[in-house]
Amino acid sequence: MSEAPDWLPLLRSCTERFSDVVRCAELDARVPTCPGWSLGDLAVHLGGVHQWAAHAVLEGNPHLRPEPPAETGRQGLTTWYR
Structure with missing residues (x-):
């Protein structure tokens, strides 16, 4: 039996790459592949999933x-996402 990758x-x-995007981009930027969501919304969702x-x-x-972030600023x- 082989080991799992x-x-x-x-x-x-x-995670690091997405964290860099959150750190540098506008949090209210729309996410084209997630209609109605902002970058901030996506960060909270992904962080909660993690x-x-x-x-x-x-x-x-x-x-x-999942605990939501205490601060929703950049x-x-x-910090919460990482």
Whole structure:
């Protein structure tokens, strides 16, 4: 049986790249592939998904409700997302 591929390096790379976008772009910019969503909305959604997945894997509990960012400004959102 072969081992599962190690996806963590790719996930880290994609997370860092998206975090750079959040840090540099306008948070109210529209996301063409997510009608009605802004970049800030997408960052909160993806960050919540990452929190949920990490908690489900590390704690064995898929029932976590992700904590929203305390600050929704650029710096607060970037820090929370990472």
